[in-house]
Amino acid sequence: xxxxxxxxxxxxxxxxxxxxxxxxxxxxxxxxxxxxxxxxxxxxxxxxxxxxxxxxxxxxxxxxxxxxxxxxxxxxxxxxxxxxxxxxxxxxxxxxxxxxxxxxxxxxxxxxxxxxxxxxxxxxxxxxxxxxxxxxxxxxxxxxxxxxxxxxxxxxxxxxxxxxxxxxxxxxxxxxxxxxxxxxxxxxxxxxxxxxxxxxxxxxxxxxxxxxxxxxxxxxxxxxxxxxxxxxxxxxxxxxxxxxxxxxxxxxxxxxxxxxxxxxxxxxxxxxxxxxxxxxxxxxxxxxxxxxxxxxxxxxxxxxxxxxxxxxxxxxxxxxxxxxxxxxxxxxxxxxxxxxxxxxxxxxxxxxxxxxxxxxxxxxxxxxxxxxxxxxxxxxxxxxxxxxxxxxxxxxxxxxxxxxxxxxxxxxxxxxxxxxxxxxx
Amino acid sequence: xxxxxxxxxxxxxxxxxxxxxxxxxxxxxxxxxxxxxxxxxxxxxxxxxxxxxxxxxxxxxxxxxxxxxxxxxxxxxxxxxxxxxxxxxxxxxxxxxxxxxxxxxxxxxxxxxxxxxxxxxxxxxxxxxxxxxxxxxxxxxxxxxxxxxxxxxxxxxxxxxxxxxxxxxxxxxxxxxxxxxxxxxxxxxxxxxxxxxxxxxxxxxxxxxxxxxxxxxxxxxxxxxxxxxxxxxxxxxxxxxxxxxxxxxxxxxxxxxxx
Numbered sequence: 001x002x003x004x005x006x007x008x009x010x011x012x013x014x015x016x017x018x019x020x021x022x023x024x025x026x027x028x029x030x031x032x033x034x035x036x037x038x039x040x041x042x043x044x045x046x047x048x049x050x051x052x053x054x055x056x057x058x059x060x061x062x063x064x065x066x067x068x069x070x071x072x073x074x075x076x077x078x079x080x081x082x083x084x085x086x087x088x089x090x091x092x093x094x095x096x097x098x099x100x101x102x103x104x105x106x107x108x109x110x111x112x113x114x115x116x117x118x119x120x121x122x123x124x125x126x127x128x129x130x131x132x133x134x135x136x137x138x139x140x141x142x143x144x145x146x147x148x149x150x151x152x153x154x155x156x157x158x159x160x161x162x163x164x165x166x167x168x169x170x171x172x173x174x175x176x177x178x179x180x181x182x183x184x185x186x187x188x189x190x191x192x193x194x195x196x197x198x199x200x201x202x203x204x205x206x207x208x209x210x211x212x213x214x215x216x217x218x219x220x221x222x223x224x225x226x227x228x229x230x231x232x233x234x235x236x237x238x239x240x241x242x243x244x245x246x247x248x249x250x251x252x253x254x255x256x257x258x259x260x261x262x263x264x265x266x267x268x269x270x271x272x273x274x275x276x277x278x279x280x281x282x283x284x285x286x287x288x289x290x291x292x293x294x295x296x297x298x299x300x301x302x303x304x305x306x307x308x309x310x311x312x313x314x315x316x317x318x319x320x321x322x323x324x325x326x327x328x329x330x331x332x333x334x335x336x337x338x339x340x341x342x343x344x345x346x347x348x349x350x351x352x353x354x355x356x357x358x359x360x361x362x363x364x365x366x367x368x369x370x371x372x373x374x375x376x377x378x379x380x381x382x383x384x385x386x387x388x389x390x391x392x393x394x395x396x397x398x399x400x401x402x403x404x405x406x407x408x409x410x411x412x413x414x415x416x417x418x419x420x421x422x423x424x425x
Numbered sequence: 426x427x428x429x430x431x432x433x434x435x436x437x438x439x440x441x442x443x444x445x446x447x448x449x450x451x452x453x454x455x456x457x458x459x460x461x462x463x464x465x466x467x468x469x470x471x472x473x474x475x476x477x478x479x480x481x482x483x484x485x486x487x488x489x490x491x492x493x494x495x496x497x498x499x500x501x502x503x504x505x506x507x508x509x510x511x512x513x514x515x516x517x518x519x520x521x522x523x524x525x526x527x528x529x530x531x532x533x534x535x536x537x538x539x540x541x542x543x544x545x546x547x548x549x550x551x552x553x554x555x556x557x558x559x560x561x562x563x564x565x566x567x568x569x570x571x572x573x574x575x576x577x578x579x580x581x582x583x584x585x586x587x588x589x590x591x592x593x594x595x596x597x598x599x600x601x602x603x604x605x606x607x608x609x610x611x612x613x614x615x616x617x618x619x620x621x622x623x624x625x626x627x628x629x630x631x632x633x634x635x636x637x638x639x640x641x642x643x644x645x646x647x648x649x650x651x652x653x654x655x656x657x658x659x660x661x662x663x664x665x666x667x668x669x670x671x672x673x674x675x676x677x678x679x680x681x682x683x684x
Contacts, residue, residue: 119669210541236543293545297546
């Protein structure tokens, strides 16, 4: 971890000297261990070009059709010791590669020490997942969020890895103020920002509306300012929204896409070419949730991102890659979002999500993500069976409806069908 | 600090922040509850012996004579309009639901943030969220009528209650209580639509801290008559939680208090 753990330990020790809550003491809970396992396998049929954002290389692999398999296991351990609540999430996974071999990975998803200081404060040090937004899938104000799977925004399959941070938070009766110092922030798209950053969130419930103001400061970039809200109207409707603004774009663009951009052959073609353009870039989201009788839940969100490739820039990039390789395609829409722009190529999305939240053993959900400006999209239906005993069996499909001129990727019509098993203990 | 931090949007948003904080009600003001009817406060004191308490609630759901599901919840009550429900033995063990005035949030153990929920979202099975969490009548209802009536020779009072909060579980309640001490006997529960949906029977009281407190209640579903839900208030302890426990952002950091 880049956060000096010695300093974090020193702060924790300092705060441990504060008087504890006079009204009620937190209980030294028994150690708890939760196990989560996921196995999924399926078939796919799609054209793919592997774009490796780490190495920034592109190589065409042509059509792919065949099985996809993934095994994952997470152990979540919590205990109280020395006046702190300790949490460790250890994630192991194995993914089947194109050549049939398995790529194994072991990661520390979260590792935190939490101290409750008096009646109103907490301090957290370590690796933690922070979610500050009110949107379901897209969160312009999640300035403290690590990279996450858009296909699993709530991280129910335990694939997200937290950010290394030190967080101090004050809680009032209907307000809170959080201050986070990041040693490393891994943003959506896999960009690793090594420089320290500071994030702030001020939350207040104002006349039954949740409102949060957020800000992110760093030495190398202009600040990000954001606001989000959520409110319930009547018995069935919840409305939420988020907006964030930043001067200049720090997204990494390919030199071939940006007019006038140049790069030396043989060097990295990706660079924040718009970091000095002085424009204000806005991300915004507006959405609602509606609860139907019988537990049916409907979420709709419209998301706009000002940063990322404009349509003509995307066209230039496609022309460039096609000139090199004859074709360009991507694994899927969600993957291409992350891969083609380490800070995101998103422009506009309309998300529909329908879920049966009944307590019965069988549940289903269907989601649909559309790029309204280019007609690309993905539909993902899923059914689940939850028999007693901690098991969940699921079957789901991802159906991609890309267009050749798609701003988000030249997606052919492709699909994935997979089934799997979740186990919680 | 870098000079780029002080630019037009920064100044604009800092100004907005200052106005936002200045214009916001102080903590506590936003959640101020309407003045309570003394009769309902008296009934609350019988239903719930302590104003700030932890109530271990066991719920059994039946269809006919068949036991369908059981669950155990810890319900922390704070005053008339705050409660925090922790699922101890349930499909979503560890799930937390927070009620503050008109606001409701849920946090699931598999997630990293609380979400706002609508009043009709059933997070706790067939029992409504309010049946479990909102044990105080005085915060949610007002008395419209108070009629004396004998039931099987027992002098009673029939109180017609109307919801004063949008988040109240029911639009209207007809509560029958003993005239002698206002101990509730039954409550006819009407939805906002006016439909008589359920009837609650207050079946058992037992001594708690020198007073009588409700120990068992059965709610019968009139729309699906085969269904009934039995609530047992197994354990009531006076617990005063710090304010932060009733802040939605603390849900993800919840640490169990010493009981």
